[in-house]
Amino acid sequence: xxxxxxxxxxxxQDGRVVKGVQFVDIIDAGDPATQAARHARxxxxxxxxxxxxxxxxxxxxxxxxxxxxARELFVPFCVGGGxxxxxxxxxxxxxGADKVSVNSAALxxxxxxxxxGRSFGAQAVVVAIDAxxxxxAADPVRDAQVFVQGGxxxxxxxxxxxxxxxxxxxxxxxxxxxxxxxxxxxxxxxxLTAAVSESVGIPVIASGGAGTVEHFVDVFGRGKADAxxxxxxxxxxxxxxxxLKEELAKxxxxxxxxx
Amino acid sequence: MRVTVIDYxxxxxxxxxxxxxHLGAETVVTDGDLALLEAAERIVLPGVGHFAAxxxxxxxxxxxxxxAAITRGVPFLGICVGMQWxxxxxxxxxxxxxxxxxxxxxxxxxxxxxxxPHVGWNSLEIRPNSRLLAGVxxxxxxxxxxxxxxxxxxxxxxxxFYIEPFAAAVERGNVMGVQFHxxxxxxxxxxxxxxxxxxxxxx
Numbered sequence: 348x349x350x351x352x353x354x355x356x357x358x359x360q361d362g363r364v365v366k367g368v369q370f371v372d373i374i375d376a377g378d379p380a381t382q383a384a385r386h387a388r389x390x391x392x393x394x395x396x397x398x399x400x401x402x403x404x405x406x407x408x409x410x411x412x413x414x415x416x417a418r419e420l421f422v423p424f425c426v427g428g429g430x431x432x433x434x435x436x437x438x439x440x441x442x443g444a445d446k447v448s449v450n451s452a453a454l455x456x457x458x459x460x461x462x463x464g465r466s467f468g469a470q471a472v473v474v475a476i477d478a479x480x481x482x483x484a485a486d487p488v489r490d491a492q493v494f495v496q497g498g499x500x501x502x503x504x505x506x507x508x509x510x511x512x513x514x515x516x517x518x519x520x521x522x523x524x525x526x527x528x529x530x531x532x533x534x535x536x537x538x539l540t541a542a543v544s545e546s547v548g549i550p551v552i553a554s555g556g557a558g559t560v561e562h563f564v565d566v567f568g569r570g571k572a573d574a575x576x577x578x579x580x581x582x583x584x585x586x587x588x589x590x591l592k593e594e595l596a597k598x599x600x601x602x603x604x605x606x
Numbered sequence: 607m608r609v610t611v612i613d614y615x616x617x618x619x620x621x622x623x624x625x626x627x628h629l630g631a632e633t634v635v636t637d638g639d640l641a642l643l644e645a646a647e648r649i650v651l652p653g654v655g656h657f658a659a660x661x662x663x664x665x666x667x668x669x670x671x672x673x674a675a676i677t678r679g680v681p682f683l684g685i686c687v688g689m690q691w692x693x694x695x696x697x698x699x700x701x702x703x704x705x706x707x708x709x710x711x712x713x714x715x716x717x718x719x720x721x722x723p724h725v726g727w728n729s730l731e732i733r734p735n736s737r738l739l740a741g742v743x744x745x746x747x748x749x750x751x752x753x754x755x756x757x758x759x760x761x762x763x764x765x766x767f768y769i770e771p772f773a774a775a776v777e778r779g780n781v782m783g784v785q786f787h788x789x790x791x792x793x794x795x796x797x798x799x800x801x802x803x804x805x806x807x808x809x
Contacts, residue, residue, distance in 0.1 A: 348728065348729060348767065349724065349726050349727075349728045349768055350726060350727045350728065350747065351726075352726050352727065387792070392726070392727055417620070417621070417624065418624065419628070421625060421628075421789065421790060421791070421792055421793075421795060421796060422749070422790055422791075422792055423749055423751075423787075423790050440618070440620070441620060442620075443620050443621065443624065445618055445621060445790060467654075467655065468654045468655030468656065469723065469753075470654055470655075470723055470725065470751040470752070471654065471655075519723060519725065519751070520725060548721055548722060549721055549722075549723065550721050550723075550725045550726070573721060573725070573726065574726065603727040603747040606747070606792070
């Protein structure tokens with residue numbers, strides 16, 4: 348039986364894992380290779396590394412980081428942040444990533460999705476979408492607005508129609524972050540996740556808002572998510588992906604155990 | 607142990623090489639040097655992506671060289687599209703022939719309400735006497751990402767259920783294939799690659 352995936356996410360800046368609380372007080376949380384290996388050992392089904400560095404020097408540091416992180420990592424490994432062309436993607440794959448995630452660059456040039464998919468296969472392209480509910484819209488959930496630049500810039504695009512376009516262009520998965528829930532620890536946005544998941548035929552990874560085991564149960568049930576991203580949750584009471592999955596199994600969610 | 611890994615520009619070559627080296631294998635990569643196949647002790651054909659990419663194996667002369675190596679008894683492992691290529695073909699690229707070591711063809715998952723591609727960790731039901739999967743317990747999880755699959759036949763070494771049962775692994779003598787990604791399947795995957803590296807002709 349296919350299992351629901353728990354994906355550990357590492358935010359990386361200048362080659363170090365960073366942790367921000369509500370986007371301020373960024374603290375150093377260690378070496379990406381060490382952290383990724385620890386999450387894999389502790390039962391994470393997949394690792395996502397998001398580069399929040401914007402500089403050219405930072406890109407070279409990122410490739411070194413990806414290379415070091417991938418070296419002893421034998422679970423799927425996705426890298427996102429600053430991938431603007433098929434060439435950027437090729438470098439990240441060559442360094443050892445299995446998938447790339449694209450966000451702002453895909454909205455600026457949707458053909459980027461087609462280009463990466465053509466060269467590396469649909470399974471290698473994850474389209475990340477940051478969306479905020481739009482109270483002005485006819486349907487505030489399905490018509491949630493898509494933002495870029497780390498949530499600073501509205502695009503005018505609507506979440507369901509953009510997710511469908513991404514699928515049509517050859518995306519293999521959607522990584523959906525609810526800006527309403529992100530950082531709140533009050534639960535995933537299950538309505539938003541379900542609206543997207545039911546509108547596309549490809550897997551949807553839910554992100555933003557996790558605080559408790561029940562939040563994961565909820566997003567896999569009501570939210571119809573195929574996978575969920577766990578970032579800061581491991582710093583706030585749930586000790587590891589394994590312990591999270593053991594609790595999920597007790598609640599009737601199909602997960603990879605033992606792991 | 608030296609493993610010849612075939613590069614046909616369709617895949618996560620880096621990940622496969624890493625896993626083989628982690629297990630102590632020496633790896634050589636060929637995208638057309640037939641001498642590397644004539645001297646091969648083990649052959650791995652990785653692959654993610656589109657079945658049409660296997661056309662490159664024909665264009666570079668690798669197909670007959672692989673066939674000859676298999677006939678000599680060289681252990682061969684196809685991964686993902688590399689496994690599908692062992693069959694007659696795939697509806698993903700109807701004009702592209704496979705090796706036809708196995709007579710059947712690969713097809714898209716049947717219409718259903720489930721997501722396709724099948725992405726994630728799913729469990730194996732292992733058939734008795736598989737040497738590739740020796741030591742792997744029923745129900746162990748491995749990582750899949752694919753939209754096309756091979757049918758369950760007498761040569762199937764393990765099945766997985768998603769929408770319908772399909773061949774997760776195939777094995778006949780020295781020719782083996784896995785639909786999942788052993789290089790991305792944690793300890794279970796490494797055990798399977800280790801079995802391939804230590805594979806010997808049955809006595």
